[in-house]
Amino acid sequence: MPSLFFPSRDAAAPAAAPASQEGKAATPAAAGYFAAATGKRLAEKEAREIICDIGRRCWEKNYVAATDGNISALCDDGGIIITPSGVSKARMKPEMMIRVDRRGQPLGGETRTPSTEFRMHVAVYEERPDVAAVVHAHPPTAIAFTLAGLTLCQCVIPEVVVQLGAIPIAPYATPTTEEVPAVIRDFIRTCDAVMLDRHGSLTVDESLWNAYYKLEKLEHTAEILLKARLLGRVRELPADEVNRLLALRPKFGLKNPVIACCTDDHVARRPAPPPPRRAPAPHA
Numbered sequence: 001m002p003s004l005f006f007p008s009r010d011a012a013a014p015a016a017a018p019a020s021q022e023g024k025a026a027t028p029a030a031a032g033y034f035a036a037a038t039g040k041r042l043a044e045k046e047a048r049e050i051i052c053d054i055g056r057r058c059w060e061k062n063y064v065a066a067t068d069g070n071i072s073a074l075c076d077d078g079g080i081i082i083t084p085s086g087v088s089k090a091r092m093k094p095e096m097m098i099r100v101d102r103r104g105q106p107l108g109g110e111t112r113t114p115s116t117e118f119r120m121h122v123a124v125y126e127e128r129p130d131v132a133a134v135v136h137a138h139p140p141t142a143i144a145f146t147l148a149g150l151t152l153c154q155c156v157i158p159e160v161v162v163q164l165g166a167i168p169i170a171p172y173a174t175p176t177t178e179e180v181p182a183v184i185r186d187f188i189r190t191c192d193a194v195m196l197d198r199h200g201s202l203t204v205d206e207s208l209w210n211a212y213y214k215l216e217k218l219e220h221t222a223e224i225l226l227k228a229r230l231l232g233r234v235r236e237l238p239a240d241e242v243n244r245l246l247a248l249r250p251k252f253g254l255k256n257p258v259i260a261c262c263t264d265d266h267v268a269r270r271p272a273p274p275p276p277r278r279a280p281a282p283h284a
């Protein structure tokens, strides 16, 4: 029964398909669910190819529009491969990916510039030594929840509780600025899937495909919650069942951090700015 959710990471588990073979995975578990972590980082060539595959899938599934979104991977030689700025994720080629150091400086005579959200990716790698892949997209239903001030933090779907715990919404930050890495640090330290208020999703894993699958689960959860809200109230899982589900995680070898569920519709917001200073009264 548990293997319906995840392949185990133990020695008896069937081997997951190689990441580059994701589209034609050899085992049912690898085809539909997160692949077992291997602890092995990708070679640069493979990372470039998989990033292109994931970008195309993000565009096909409407997780990005125009040139939205960015994807990166930490490779086996310590370099970071990231998507270029200003390119549709549907039209990327492996040679268009940018190899950069941790300051965002291109390492290979690149003519294109790396994604403008590069610093958000670096912040994730700084906070999470276990992570080697970052996917940022603009999934519309999950973004709509943030616009409406509605939570995605309720524990309602069993397999999502096991895989991701709750999905928090980080406070609004102006895209492409230093505010974005600043607001995501606390969240990504404690979970693998975060929504940025009014902006998009951030999902991470040690595997590129697993980081992408977490995006699929995040948006799928938002779509289910939207339909449940249209039909009536959302019935949350009881706390004891949530605890039982979370207790299953070690059985599947899941060590990534998850956060507790919340029940209200509060969305974290930036502190209110100080009131404007009044102009001094003119002298009488």
Ligand SMILES: [Zn+2]
Pocket (backbone or CB within 6 Å): 068, 069, 136, 137, 138, 175, 199, 200
């Ligand atoms: Zn974005």
